[in-house]
Amino acid sequence: MAQYKYSQNLNQSNNAEFDRTHQPGIAAPWSGIYKCSGCSKEATSNQNQPLPPQNHHQHTPQQGAIRWQLIVAHGTIP
DSSP, X not given: OOOOSOGXXXXXXXXXXGTOXXXXXXXOSSSEEEEETTTOOXXXXXXXXXXXXXXXXXXXXXXXXXXXXXXXXXSOOO
């Protein structure tokens, strides 16, 4: 899980972009930290660069498909 020490360095957002999940390997819509919704593994991706691919890590059948969800954005999401 992503961590931080000083809360004044982060702003809370209710932007719907934090609710979306994305397939492995697609261009990251935003720069930031993404979490796999099946196993909670985290990865950092830059905007317009590919999210980690399907073979980045493996899942059990119970974990389902690898899907990436933005959990901390770098910069402001409009």
